[in-house]
Amino acid sequence: MRQTQQHTNGHNGHHRPDILTKTPQQVTEEVLGGTFRAGSRFWLVAGVMFALLVLGVIGFVIRTGDGTAERGPWGYFGAMLGYLLTTAMAAPIVAVLVRLTKAHWGKPIVRAAQLWGVVGILCMLMIIPLLFILPSASGRNTIWFYDAIRTGWPPGAPHAWVLVSFIGLLVLSILLVWVDSIPDLATARDHAPAGARKGWYDRLSLGWEGTTKQWRMHRTALLLVSVLYLMNFVYVNFVYSSDFAQSFVPGWKDSIFPATHTVNGFQSALALTIVTAFVLRTWGGYKDYLFTEQFWALGKLLLPLSVFWFYFWFSGFITQWYGRSPAEHGVLTLLYFGPYRNIFVTSVILNFVLPLFLLIQNWIRRSILGPTVVAVSILVGTFLDRIRLYNAAFSVPNADLSHHALTPETMPPVNFPGGADVLIMLGAVGGAVFLFMMATRFVPVMNIWEAKEALLLQRIVPVLKAQLKAIGKPE
Amino acid sequence: MADTSILGLFSNVDTAVVGADKLKEAGFEDFEVLTGSPYPEGAFGEKPVKHKLFVFPLIGAVCGFTVGMLLTAGTQMAYPMVTGGKPILSLPPMAIITYEGTMLGAVLFTIIGVIFESRLPRPRLGLYDRRITEGFIGLMVTSSEQRIGRAEQALKDAKATEIKSSARAGA
Known part of the structure; x- marks a missing residue:
């Protein structure tokens, strides 16, 4: 502990690396202790989040009273699903990238990032009512084909394939958490007091013993599932953004928009992971496991992705701006310069301007608080951006879907949130946080087996007067 | 003995x-x-340690890809309607379903592969x-x-x- 604090800031402002300085037994006891037992503060926050979830359900029930004939009232509901897709469901991507690039700095944050995948349960529930308001592919520009004989092509399109993509995302997110945590579930099995919890650990750890072959299988399986999650995440973003946003706005022809949506997801994934790591470090009891290094490294990635946010948006925007056809003019007015101008400008500031000007400064990037502040800014900015995109798209009436362009007469006004919408927004955020918190009660939020691996493979080595971290990379 | x-x-x-x-x-x-x-x-x-886990997702992906192609091509052949002036068998829309089919096949076979190659689950712990x-x-x-x-x-x-x-x- 003393060594850790000494390494946080070296003399003369030089960075000194930190490493975990505990025994394997201490790691097991501390992490499992944090998993099995939670303090009153945890349950207080969980209770508040559950209350928000209940409010969200009430909001949803109120919203169903409006029926599904028009999409307008469902704008905030669709936006919240879009928000969860680009934040909570994107967070496991950070874990995937850490694994694929074998980035050792990321090991302490991998499990927390993956655990956000449990929000897939909420996304799965939220997509069901939206399928009822998703019109047929007839008469709108979609990725699906439609004509007089084939009522939706490929068969079942668009509804069945949207559903399949969400089922795939849910299955893979749970699979990713489970496969990764099998060794830790076995550790929990060995140490949990007798009872129902131990029984579940017993079943889910599948009789894991930690043989060489099992570890080899585990590593390979983890890589495979990680790659498949990444592939499916891109697919779901593609389907949702094109079917539930682009195809609702006449004249919105932007081939880069689904890619923009996905890249926004990568940015928000990093932001959510940083905030999660900050919470775990500050209030979760994991100060000895999470160091400046994790925030610094994530901050470095956050900077280019914030620039990408602007680049991807601008690439789509500039084509329409130069086009200046009535259809493109209508799209620009709806999304950027008309009813949603203020919300758009705010999201540009929060997603691009602020992160850029803060993260280009070394002292901010190389800290714990700096990247966290930027991450919060990005999460708020993305929230506003999803509100803008999906509300604007949902507010176009069915009657105008088959038009070639939005005109000043058909331009929908800004859709201000009603009481039910506020409840839905609170419920979606509260529900996501509640699911995550509950997941941490069963699956250790800190990766025990990787923390132990780090104990084996990492050392602080003196080189002249500097202290360097030496990492043994098995592959 | x-x-x-x-x-x-x-x-x-x-x-x-x-x-x-x-x-x-x-x-x-x-x-x-x-x-x-x-x-x-x-x-x-x-x-x-030797294993053949990589083979499983590959087989699954090939199966999923094949099913995706057959499904999309089959329906287009069954209802040969020209849409948007594009060929009956047009690859861009087929790619969407084929991509998802490939992935679902790979996922399914990966699960089977992990369980088979790890010889899990074990109903009782050994020594x-x-x-x-x-x-x-x-x-x-x-x-x-x-x-x-x-x-x-x-x-x-x-x-x-x-x-x-x-x-x-x-x-």
Whole structure:
């Protein structure tokens, strides 16, 4: 502990690396202790989040009273699903990238990032009512084909394939958490007091013993599932953004928009992971496991992705701006310069301007608080951006879907949130946080087996007067 | 005659490596290492692990791809309507379903592959000790009753903290 604090800031402002300085037994006891037992503060926050979830359900029930004939009232509901897709469901991507690039700095944050995948349960529930308001592919520009004989092509399109993509995302997110945590579930099995919890650990750890072959299988399986999650995440973003946003706005022809949506997801994934790591470090009891290094490294990635946010948006925007056809003019007015101008400008500031000007400064990037502040800014900015995109798209009436362009007469006004919408927004955020918190009660939020691996493979080595971290990379 | 298994427990890595060397000197090349975290391959001088897990997602992906192609091409052939002036069999829309089909096939076969190759789930734990998840290293040997005594002696010579046998563990 003393060594850790000494390494946080070296003399003369030089960075000194930190490493975990505990025994394997201490790691097991501390992490499992944090998993099995939670303090009153945890349950207080969980209770508040559950209350928000209940409010969200009430909001949803109120919203169903409006029926599904028009999409307008469902704008905030669709936006919240879009928000969860680009934040909570994107967070496991950070874990995937850490694994694929074998980035050792990321090991302490991998499990927390993956655990956000449990929000897939909420996304799965939220997509069901939206399928009822998703019109047929007839008469709108979609990725699906439609004509007089084939009522939706490929068969079942668009509804069945949207559903399949969400089922795939849910299955893979749970699979990713489970496969990764099998060794830790076995550790929990060995140490949990007798009872129902131990029984579940017993079943889910599948009789894991930690043989060489099992570890080899585990590593390979983890890589495979990680790659498949990444592939499916891109697919779901593609389907949702094109079917539930682009195809609702006449004249919105932007081939880069689904890619923009996905890249926004990568940015928000990093932001959510940083905030999660900050919470775990500050209030979760994991100060000895999470160091400046994790925030610094994530901050470095956050900077280019914030620039990408602007680049991807601008690439789509500039084509329409130069086009200046009535259809493109209508799209620009709806999304950027008309009813949603203020919300758009705010999201540009929060997603691009602020992160850029803060993260280009070394002292901010190389800290714990700096990247966290930027991450919060990005999460708020993305929230506003999803509100803008999906509300604007949902507010176009069915009657105008088959038009070639939005005109000043058909331009929908800004859709201000009603009481039910506020409840839905609170419920979606509260529900996501509640699911995550509950997941941490069963699956250790800190990766025990990787923390132990780090104990084996990492050392602080003196080189002249500097202290360097030496990492043994098995592959 | 049935084989017997013994498990030598070591409190640290260094003595475990000595134990592995002693086992090899005694003629036991095919021993199992049980650890609470992954160690670099060959860290204990154990035999390399071979597996065919990569084949499973590949087969699944090929199956999914084929089903996706057949589904999309089949329906287009069954209802040959020209849409938007594009060919009957147009690849861009087929790619969407084929992509998802490929992935679903790969996912399904990966799950099957992991379960099959890891020989999981095991309804009952074999020779095992919970201290392995606390940082102990286990060296497990399975051999005939005539030879198992030599393995036990090798583990004792390496100063194993405890030696468990399947007969005693089952008792």
